[in-house]
Amino acid sequence: MHVTLRQLKVFETVAQHLNYTQAAKALHLSQPAVSMQVKQLEESVGMPLFEHAGKKIQLTEVGREVHQYARTIFQTFEEMEDVVSALKGLDTGHLDIAVASTVNYFAPRLLAAFSRSFPSIDLRLDVTNRERLMSLLQNNETDLVLMGRPPDDIDLEFKPFMDNPLVVIAPPGHPLQNQRNIPAKRLSDEVFIMREAGSGTRLAMERYFDEQQIEIRPGMQMTRNEAIKQAVRAGMGLGVVSTHTIELELETGRLVVLDIEGFPLQRHWYLVYRKNKRLSPAARAFFDFVMAEAQHIKDEPV
Missing domain, CATH: 3.40.190.10 (Periplasmic binding protein-like II)
Structure with a gap:
């Protein structure tokens, strides 16, 4: 099997984007040139590397294997460059x-x-x-x-x-704002704006509620901390976020941190x-x- 590094690089870029046009732009090549390199690689391998699913392309089983080896090859080249540079004292x-x-x-x-x-x-x-x-x-x-x-x-x-401490946030003027050492069970009456399933913050939050034997009342689900902060400010519920994400809001009084038993969650x-x-x-x-x-x-x- 005769394979060139150029063919592998073009193939690896197409596999990354799953789009010939985007790969051509990334490589500063024409789309026909990209297609030709992939076709030559497929001829060398003897099997198709991509298959069409409507207007989209996806890797075949063989394509996935070749992609894994291609990534390893180029990662090894980068490591070699870094090691050589280090030996040169750079x-x-x-x-x-x-x-x-x-x-x-x-x-x-x-x-x-x-x-x-x-x-x-x-x-x-x-x-x-x-x-x-x-x-x-x-x-x-x-x-x-x-x-x-x-x-x-x-x-x-x-x-x-x-x-990375996690805290419970609320809008200014929330009934719990000025209370201290609020019992965890009090949170069972509150709606929470949630991060997406699988996020680190949500996992820690769910672990806390399980330990306290409290059922969460989920409100809207958000994929970004900014969206959670905006929803809490709008009065849609409470949120659990990292203190690193709310420095500006605390300084400007747009959000408050509630003094809940067991919080901050130390992570x-x-x-x-x-x-x-x-x-x-x-x-x-x-x-x-x-x-x-x-x-x-x-x-x-x-």
Whole structure:
């Protein structure tokens, strides 16, 4: 089987986008040129790599296998570049970081500080939800992930780098606003704006209510913290969020934190990567930087 790196790169890009036009734009090639490279690769493999489902394309079983090997090959090339650069004494390299959407409230400050210390390292950031973070970890598609509690069903290395307290928020003027040490059972009378199923915040919230033997009265379900905060401000219910997401709202009096028994729920942010993964020099530099500087940078005035 005769396969070129160019064919693999074109195929890997099409597989990533599942769209020939978008892949052509990403590669700065014409669509016919992309189609030709994929066709030549399919001829070498001897089987189709894509199949059409209406107007869309998707990977065949063989395509999925080839895609996995292609990703591994290009990840290995990046690791080689980083190692060679390190041996030359250069603070260079590529670094793919994925973060939970809640982490992104302080991640830009963290990445900016890191870039000032290591200006030659090329940083790429993916802000996404917990489900996609687990997919990235499962498929080893990113260098490091910053997230809440790591999943138990993937072999991972992880280390906590910052506290992540969760609190109950309410609109100003809520009847419970000025009460102290409110019994947990009082929450059974309240409606809660919920994060999507599977999110770290929702898992922690559901665990708390189960321990207190309280049934949650769910209101609307939101996929972003900003939407939850707006819904709470509008009086649609209470919410459970990270304190890192409400600094501005507390300063301006747009939201209040209720003094609920058992809250804040003490959680942590973790640095996570696949077990047995060899961190590149750039990834190791970022790991060490976050462990040493994250809390200090987060607490700095904006």
